[in-house]
Amino acid sequence: MLFKDQILFVLQHMKKNKLRVTMTVLATMIGCSFLIVLASIGFGIQETMRNEILNQEQITQIELWGNETLSDEDKTFIEKIEHVNVVLKKESINGYIHSKFEDREGDSNGVFIDMAAQKKLPTNLSEGRLPEAENEIIVGYHYAQSLFNETDNAEIERKSKAAQEQGSYYDGSEEGYKGEILNKTVELQFVDDATEEYSEPKPYTIVGILKKPSYDWYIDSSIMFSDTLKNAYPSITTSSTTLIYVDSLEHVLPVLDILKENNYQVYSQVEQLEELDLFFLIFKLGLVFIGTIAILIASIGIFNTMTMAVTERTREIGVLKAIGASPNLIQRLFLMESTFIGILGTILAIGVSYFISFLANAILPHIVSYALSDESIMEHDITFSIIPFSLIIIAGSISILVAIFSGWRPARKATKIQVINALRQEL
Amino acid sequence: MIKVDSLKHTFTIGKKGKENRVEVLKGINFNIESKEIVAIVGKSGSGKSTLLQILAGFLKADSGSIIINNTEIAHFSEKESAAFRMNHFGFVFQNFQLLPGQTVFENIELPLKLKGIRQPVRKKKVQEILKKVGLMEVEDHYPNELSGGQQQRVAIARAMITNPPIILADEPTGSLDSQTEQDILLLIQQLNKNEGITFVIITHDEEVASIANRKLRMSDGFLVGGTKYAF
Numbered sequence: 001m002l003f004k005d006q007i008l009f010v011l012q013h014m015k016k017n018k019l020r021v022t023m024t025v026l027a028t029m030i031g032c033s034f035l036i037v038l039a040s041i042g043f044g045i046q047e048t049m050r051n052e053i054l055n056q057e058q059i060t061q062i063e064l065w066g067n068e069t070l071s072d073e074d075k076t077f078i079e080k081i082e083h084v085n086v087v088l089k090k091e092s093i094n095g096y097i098h099s100k101f102e103d104r105e106g107d108s109n110g111v112f113i114d115m116a117a118q119k120k121l122p123t124n125l126s127e128g129r130l131p132e133a134e135n136e137i138i139v140g141y142h143y144a145q146s147l148f149n150e151t152d153n154a155e156i157e158r159k160s161k162a163a164q165e166q167g168s169y170y171d172g173s174e175e176g177y178k179g180e181i182l183n184k185t186v187e188l189q190f191v192d193d194a195t196e197e198y199s200e201p202k203p204y205t206i207v208g209i210l211k212k213p214s215y216d217w218y219i220d221s222s223i224m225f226s227d228t229l230k231n232a233y234p235s236i237t238t239s240s241t242t243l244i245y246v247d248s249l250e251h252v253l254p255v256l257d258i259l260k261e262n263n264y265q266v267y268s269q270v271e272q273l274e275e276l277d278l279f280f281l282i283f284k285l286g287l288v289f290i291g292t293i294a295i296l297i298a299s300i301g302i303f304n305t306m307t308m309a310v311t312e313r314t315r316e317i318g319v320l321k322a323i324g325a326s327p328n329l330i331q332r333l334f335l336m337e338s339t340f341i342g343i344l345g346t347i348l349a350i351g352v353s354y355f356i357s358f359l360a361n362a363i364l365p366h367i368v369s370y371a372l373s374d375e376s377i378m379e380h381d382i383t384f385s386i387i388p389f390s391l392i393i394i395a396g397s398i399s400i401l402v403a404i405f406s407g408w409r410p411a412r413k414a415t416k417i418q419v420i421n422a423l424r425q426e427l
Numbered sequence: 428m429i430k431v432d433s434l435k436h437t438f439t440i441g442k443k444g445k446e447n448r449v450e451v452l453k454g455i456n457f458n459i460e461s462k463e464i465v466a467i468v469g470k471s472g473s474g475k476s477t478l479l480q481i482l483a484g485f486l487k488a489d490s491g492s493i494i495i496n497n498t499e500i501a502h503f504s505e506k507e508s509a510a511f512r513m514n515h516f517g518f519v520f521q522n523f524q525l526l527p528g529q530t531v532f533e534n535i536e537l538p539l540k541l542k543g544i545r546q547p548v549r550k551k552k553v554q555e556i557l558k559k560v561g562l563m564e565v566e567d568h569y570p571n572e573l574s575g576g577q578q579q580r581v582a583i584a585r586a587m588i589t590n591p592p593i594i595l596a597d598e599p600t601g602s603l604d605s606q607t608e609q610d611i612l613l614l615i616q617q618l619n620k621n622e623g624i625t626f627v628i629i630t631h632d633e634e635v636a637s638i639a640n641r642k643l644r645m646s647d648g649f650l651v652g653g654t655k656y657a658f
Binding site for chain 2: 016323
């Protein structure tokens with residue numbers, strides 16, 4: 001029998017039992033969409049968390065831990081490792097910096113930075129340039145906003161009280177200096193945390209402003225000094241960190257390995273990503289397993305439909321065999337029918353799953369934000385469901401294979417029908 | 428054309444553990460020549476239907492030999508039997524055995540489809556045969572819309588669409604009235620004469636058997652009368 005005729009033959013029979021076939025296709029569709037949507041949640045959450053990590057810090061950055069300051073010898077060794085671009089020393093000042101500008105004052109964290117190394121990195125400034133002299137500084141994106149005068153303080157106090165009464169919190173973002181701060185001179189004092197001793201006030205020129213932090217909630221009012229200034233303040237204590245920048249993402253792990261082999265305590269977000277990927281691989285496998293159970297339940301429907309089809313068509317099978325149809329052909333015709341049911345159900349399921357996924361991503365953030373009374377959730381880029389092509393292939397294959405397998409036994413039963421018994425059946 | 432030798436068959440019937448063995452064919456020998464009409468007659472339970480089923484390959488004989496066109500078919504597998512049936516036999520049954528969901532055209536076309544013949548060729552062949560059996564007017568009708576005689580004509584048309592050398596007919600007029608019976612018997616005679624098809628007819632009706640060139644009479648699993656061999 002020509003393949004085209006086999007298809008037409010099967011379609012003709014499916015058409016005759018429209019209702020039963022439609023219900024079975026629907027059951028398959030529900031099972032398969034359940035699998036796709038369930039697994040898509042795993043993909044969605046994983047993607048959201050990955051993005052979260054990738055946004056946190058530069059992903060090609062390796063952090064070197066340890067209490068001792070990095071020696072020049074160590075620095076040279078690390079710089080010689082292949083694919084290491086920059087070794088950047090940062091020294092966070094223990095204590096804080098008191099700023100005065102016009103009638104405004106504010107407190108910030110301070111950091112000494114190796115500006116020569118920083119220059120080799122892609123710019124981290126939103127405007128201006130890096131300091132070239134000791135009396136030049138760069139400030140955080142929100143530095144100007146955190147300089148308050150007395151009017152601002154009174155206003156903040158008033159708004160905080162009002163917010164407190166309503167059970168919320170006011171962060172003072174509406175006050176602060178609104179003018180242009182770049183190229184302005186501010187008076188700074190280093191304040192020792194423990195003794196509350198203020199250093200001699202000195203003027204510094206703001207030559208650069210850092211980029212806005214990737215998190216909306218993070219207020220960056222820090223001040224960055226050139227590390228050459230540190231010699232002028234020998235009494236200031238610092239906590240140092242060293243950041244190693246690798247040229248590209250795929251070289252982070254090999255560089256990490258070399259550093260670990262040489263007994264450096266290092267950490268990179270990439271390691272966290274790897275652990276995250278492993279965790280989500282297991283998580284997604286679990287979801288696929290649960291979803292497959294739904295498909296298996298749908299397969300019972302296919303099995304029933306096909307068994308009914310074989311029973312109903314016993315006489316027809318007998319006639320076909322009598323006029324020369326081989327057992328293989330009979331089996332193939334029934335297997336094709338269950339495969340068609342599987343394919344139809346899967347195609348519909350793919351469409352339905354994309355629709356549900358779209359709805360979930362559009363509506364769920366609103367629902368979660370409403371349920372938790374937290375509007376900031378809407379500001380985060382949360383994806384609840386993602387359907388990658390690989391998921392379609394995996395779920396589609398599972399669904400179609402299960403459909404074929406469900407039709408296999410009824411198809412075998414059809415081949416075993418005896419012509420004489422079949423022809424004896426009443427019309 | 429057909430040579431049957433020492434053919435035996437036993438049925439096992441009854442509940443498991445209390446089975447009875449019934450010997451239905453007890454050593455049958457006969458031959459049939461090309462273009463003959465042979466009637467196998469006998470009472471109910473004489474074994475004539477079993478003989479036809481074994482000839483057709485629906486049942487396997489316990490022992491003996493069946494040679495058709497120089498091919499031993501008694502020990503064929505199910506798959507070999509199906510392929511042999513497709514090329515050598517046409518079937519006509521008492522209750523027509525047409526597929527109710529398919530039109531007259533589609534029913535007749537079915538064996539050609541199974542043989543893998545393309546649609547334009549099928550269409551031409553079916554229309555030729557519809558003309559021969561006088562069913563041009565009803566080609567798009569469904570079997571339940573036809574009379575008994577018309578349905579049996581469709582069944583005969585389906586049996587001969589692949590030009591088989593032999594048509595096996597099991598009580599071909601058993602469900603028909605006497606006038607229609609005459610029409611069908613006439614059609615069989617015409618097809619035998621004009622197309623050269625060999626007919627093996629199983630019947631208990633002497634009138635049907637009367638159109639045959641030879642009668643083989645069966646009783647209690649034996650061939651007891653008639654001319655067993657064509658000369």
